[in-house]
Amino acid sequence: MRKGSFNLHTIIDKRVLTDSTFVLRMARNGLKFSAGQHIQVGPPNGIHTREYSVYSTPKDDFIEILVREVEDGLVTPALKKLDVDDGVVINDAVGYFSIDKEVAPGRRFLFVASGTGISPFHSFVKTYPEIDYTLLHGVRWAEEAYERDEYNPNRYVACTSRDHKGDFHGRVTDYLAKNPVNPDTLCYLCGNCDMIYDVFDILEKQGVKSTNIFTEVYF
Numbered sequence: 001m002r003k004g005s006f007n008l009h010t011i012i013d014k015r016v017l018t019d020s021t022f023v024l025r026m027a028r029n030g031l032k033f034s035a036g037q038h039i040q041v042g043p044p045n046g047i048h049t050r051e052y053s054v055y056s057t058p059k060d061d062f063i064e065i066l067v068r069e070v071e072d073g074l075v076t077p078a079l080k081k082l083d084v085d086d087g088v089v090i091n092d093a094v095g096y097f098s099i100d101k102e103v104a105p106g107r108r109f110l111f112v113a114s115g116t117g118i119s120p121f122h123s124f125v126k127t128y129p130e131i132d133y134t135l136l137h138g139v140r141w142a143e144e145a146y147e148r149d150e151y152n153p154n155r156y157v158a159c160t161s162r163d164h165k166g167d168f169h170g171r172v173t174d175y176l177a178k179n180p181v182n183p184d185t186l187c188y189l190c191g192n193c194d195m196i197y198d199v200f201d202i203l204e205k206q207g208v209k210s211t212n213i214f215t216e217v218y219f
C-alpha cells in the first residue's frame with residue numbers, strides 16, 4: 001500500500017518500441033488515478049523526477065508509462081537503463097486532462113497527439129472503448145506510431161512528416177486543414193507546445209469553441 005507522497009514501485013515489464021522509446025509497466029501498489037492524469041516518476045536513487053501521463057487504465061492492476069529518451073536529459077536516460085525487478089519512485093496522480101463520462105455519450109471526440117503525447121489517449125480509448133473518437137498522431141517516422149494496433153484502425157491516423165509510410169504524409173496541422181472538424185467536437189491536444197498552439201488556432205478558425213478544447217503541454 002502507498003505511504004506518503006513518493007513510493008517505490010517495482011518494474012514488472014518493459015517493452016522497447018523504438019531505439020529511444022519504451023513502455024515501463026510497474027506494480028500498481030494501490031495507486032489511484034483517472035484516465036488522462038499524470039504522475040511524477042524517477043529512478044530509485046536519484047533526486048530528480050519528471051511528469052508522465054499514465055498510459056494504462058484505471059481498470060488494470062499495473063501502471064504503465066510511455067517514455068521517449070531525450071538525449072542529454074536528466075531523467076529519461078536513467079529510466080531507459082532500468083529493467084524488470086528494478087524500482088522507480090512514483091508520486092500520487094494529478095491533473096485535469098480528463099473526459100467527463102456524463103457528457104461523452106453522443107459526442108464526437110478529436111484527440112491530437114505529437115510523439116509520446118499519445119499516452120493519455122491510449123488510456124482514454126482503453127478506459128472508454130465506446131467513445132466516438134478520431135485520433136491524429138503526429139510523428140516523424142511511421143515506426144513512431146507506437147502500438148498502433150491498440151486503436152481502431154478506422155479511428156487512428158498516423159501523420160508522418162518524414163516518410164510516406166503513415167496514413168497521411170504531413171503534420172497534424174496539414175491533416176486538419178484538409179479535413180475540417182465538426183464545430184461540436186470535443187478536442188483534446190497533447191504533446192509539444194508548438195503543435196498545441198498551431199492546432200488550437202486551426203480548430204478555433206474551424207468554429208470549435210475554446211471551451212471545447214482541452215490541452216496537456218509536455219514541453
Ligand SMILES: Cc1cc2nc3c(=O)[nH]c(=O)nc-3n(C[C@H](O)[C@H](O)[C@H](O)COP(=O)(O)OP(=O)(O)OC[C@H]3O[C@@H](n4cnc5c(N)ncnc54)[C@H](O)[C@@H]3O)c2cc1C
Pocket residue numbers: 038050051052053054065066067068069070072073074075076077115116117119216217218219
Ligand atoms: C503533464 C506532463 C506529462 C508528460 N508526459 C510524458 C509522457 O507520457 N511521456 C514522455 O516521454 N514525456 C512526458 N512528459 C515530458 C517529461 O516530463 C520530461 O520532460 C521528458 O521525459 C524529458 O525529461 P528529461 O529529464 O530526460 O529531460 P530534461 O533534462 O528535463 O530536458 C532536456 C530538454 O529536453 C526537452 N524535452 C522534454 N521532453 C522532450 C521530448 N519528449 N522531446 C524532445 N525534447 C524534450 C526539454 O524541454 C529540455 O529542454 C510530460 C510532461 C508533462 C508536463
